[in-house]
Amino acid sequence: MFDLKDLYMQVIVDHNKSPRNFHAMPDATNKAEGFNPLCGDKLTLYIKLDDKKMIQDVSFEGSGCAISTASASLMTEQLKGKTMAEAELIFSRFHDMVTSDPTAPANTEGLDKLAALGGVREFPSRIKCATLCWHTLNAALAGDKSATTE
Amino acid sequence: MMFDVNKIRAEFPILHQQVYDHPLAYLDNAATTQKPQCVIDALRRYYEQENANIHRGVHYLSEKATAKYETAREKVRAFINAGSEREIIFVRGATEAINLVASSWGRVNVKAGDEILITELEHHSNIVPWQLLCEQTGSKLVVAPINEQGEVIPGEFERLLSPRTRLAAISHLSNALGTINPVKKMIELAHQAGAKVLLDGAQAAAHLNVDMQALDVDFYAISAHKMYGPTGIGALYAKEEILESMPPYQGGGDMISMVTFEKTHYNVLPYRFEAGTPNIAGVIGFGQAIDWLASVNVESIAAHEHALLDYATQQATAFPGLRLIGTAADRASILSFTLESVHPHDLGTILDREGVAIRAGHHCAMPVMEHFGVPATARASFAAYNTVEEVDALFAALKKAQDMFA
Numbered sequence: 349m350f351d352l353k354d355l356y357m358q359v360i361v362d363h364n365k366s367p368r369n370f371h372a373m374p375d376a377t378n379k380a381e382g383f384n385p386l387c388g389d390k391l392t393l394y395i396k397l398d399d400k401k402m403i404q405d406v407s408f409e410g411s412g413c414a415i416s417t418a419s420a421s422l423m424t425e426q427l428k429g430k431t432m433a434e435a436e437l438i439f440s441r442f443h444d445m446v447t448s449d450p451t452a453p454a455n456t457e458g459l460d461k462l463a464a465l466g467g468v469r470e471f472p473s474r475i476k477c478a479t480l481c482w483h484t485l486n487a488a489l490a491g492d493k494s495a496t497t498e
Numbered sequence: 499m500m501f502d503v504n505k506i507r508a509e510f511p512i513l514h515q516q517v518y519d520h521p522l523a524y525l526d527n528a529a530t531t532q533k534p535q536c537v538i539d540a541l542r543r544y545y546e547q548e549n550a551n552i553h554r555g556v557h558y559l560s561e562k563a564t565a566k567y568e569t570a571r572e573k574v575r576a577f578i579n580a581g582s583e584r585e586i587i588f589v590r591g592a593t594e595a596i597n598l599v600a601s602s603w604g605r606v607n608v609k610a611g612d613e614i615l616i617t618e619l620e621h622h623s624n625i626v627p628w629q630l631l632c633e634q635t636g637s638k639l640v641v642a643p644i645n646e647q648g649e650v651i652p653g654e655f656e657r658l659l660s661p662r663t664r665l666a667a668i669s670h671l672s673n674a675l676g677t678i679n680p681v682k683k684m685i686e687l688a689h690q691a692g693a694k695v696l697l698d699g700a701q702a703a704a705h706l707n708v709d710m711q712a713l714d715v716d717f718y719a720i721s722a723h724k725m726y727g728p729t730g731i732g733a734l735y736a737k738e739e740i741l742e743s744m745p746p747y748q749g750g751g752d753m754i755s756m757v758t759f760e761k762t763h764y765n766v767l768p769y770r771f772e773a774g775t776p777n778i779a780g781v782i783g784f785g786q787a788i789d790w791l792a793s794v795n796v797e798s799i800a801a802h803e804h805a806l807l808d809y810a811t812q813q814a815t816a817f818p819g820l821r822l823i824g825t826a827a828d829r830a831s832i833l834s835f836t837l838e839s840v841h842p843h844d845l846g847t848i849l850d851r852e853g854v855a856i857r858a859g860h861h862c863a864m865p866v867m868e869h870f871g872v873p874a875t876a877r878a879s880f881a882a883y884n885t886v887e888e889v890d891a892l893f894a895a896l897k898k899a900q901d902m903f904a
């Protein structure tokens with residue numbers, strides 16, 4: 349049986365309690381809002397890209413469950429200094445991990461601390477909580493104003 | 499007959515299971531109730547022994563199915579004390595009942611400049627059909643606000659009624675807050691202002707005594723699945739003289755008496771509003787659920803649920819960091835709350851692993867969430883088969899959730 353501890357790992361509890369990069373960014377170059385209509389999670393993601401399309405800074409604001417808050421917090425930590433192409437690669441790996449078969453070991457290659465969210469696989473109703481920030485990132489990088497999980 | 503919760507529980511096979519190694523505590527009854535064995539048997543019996551199309555066969559099975567279908571209509575009529583079976587229209591549920599009124603009655607009775615008055619605590623299904631109607635007709639949606647307890651502010655409802663108000667559409671019992679609206683008084687006020695009244699009885703029907711004639715309500719919407727019956731079936735009650743004046747809702751078989759390419763004559767009530775082959779099994783199951791409810795007695799169920807709600811409210815009030823959302827003086831069966839430091843969605847998941855099924859979310863009442871400044875709430879909702887032990891399990895699980903996030 350899957351344990352709740354797989355979902356609410358200490359890292360997640362910690363990032364939920366004190367989210368990193370949790371503030372607005374007045375001089376952001378890209379910005380998008382994410383919304384999960386199912387649970388009312390809302391977040392605004394701010395990105396500052398330099399002229400080489402490198403993510404110089406990234407932050408977020410909003411309210412959500414522990415999974416969505418921690419996921420956004422961990423994401424911002426991971427993305428600083430990455431190029432857009434690298435960010436996309438991480439998202440695709442992350443997406444594969446959280447939607448993979450929960451009975452097989454999770455592939456956490458290149459995911460670093462984001463591996464803490466692997467437990468989400470075991471809780472299908474919570475996958476969207478973990479991916480909301482990433483969909484919002486995609487929207488922000490693509491120049492869209494909003495993303496939803498629907 | 500004495501109300502014996504153990505005897506009632508024994509009639510619900512689904513309750514006797516373990517969820518993640520804990521006995522299931524099903525506290526999501528406002529979403530849908532579980533079904534007693536007699537309802538499950540009625541559905542099964544229908545498909546095993548009675549299945550046929552209704553109102554059109556001359557053979558044995560068709561007559562049997564038709565008789566059962568129409569008997570169920572009489573059961574619904576009696577249960578809500580409507581004056582006539584012609585006033586009971588079978589539909590998919592409360593949502594379709596409201597949409598039927600909006601599109602049929604609304605189409606001919608609501609014009610540009612008219613107003614539809616609703617309240618701030620409505621379920622989306624008693625908001626959106628009226629918004630659609632307002633868009634189509636150029637009429638205006640007016641919203642009576644609620645106070646911090648989650649009660650419609652009485653003076654405000656009265657003030658917002660005007661000669662332009664064509665209809666007041668009000669929830670009898672709020673699914674997000676548990677508020678029981680003072681509907682008798684509201685109906686009187688609306689009628690005095692010359693408006694018709696629709697009550698959304700989706701939550702009320704299994705928890706309160708509902709009496710069409712005593713209320714003098716014009717429309718009433720119910721869903722069988724919240725009344726221990728099957729999903730996909732419900733009923734619209736409407737006063738006969740209003741129904742007589744309404745254009746058909748959908749066209750097709752059963753709702754006609756004669757069709758030529760030049761002109762179609764519509765069938766009499768209630769069939770005029772039941773186009774196509776209906777959910778026959780659902781209707782029969784609905785009839786059985788009503789028999790069950792009536793035999794246990796809605797008032798006894800209400801008293802039992804009230805005791806549980808009181809007990810739960812006491813625990814909730816003493817629970818550190820818990821905020822009750824909805825503290826109306828007149829409340830039934832629903833405990834909506836938030837917990838400091840644990841988001842409702844996380845609560846839902848953690849409680850689930852303790853075998854406690856609750857609902858976390860906006861409960862299809864986003865304006866209510868906005869009013870209380872929360873994205874979502876956790877909601878425990880009670881039914882006839884719930885126990886004090888299950889309330890204890892709920893609070894033990896809440897404690898666990900709180901500790902996890904401490």
Ligand SMILES: Cc1ncc(COP(=O)(O)O)c(C=O)c1O
Nearest residue numbers: 591592593621623673698700721
């Ligand atoms: C107050 C209220 N109105 C309407 C509905 C809609 O009922 P149904 O989905 O059965 O049509 C619900 C169900 O959640 C409800 O709680």
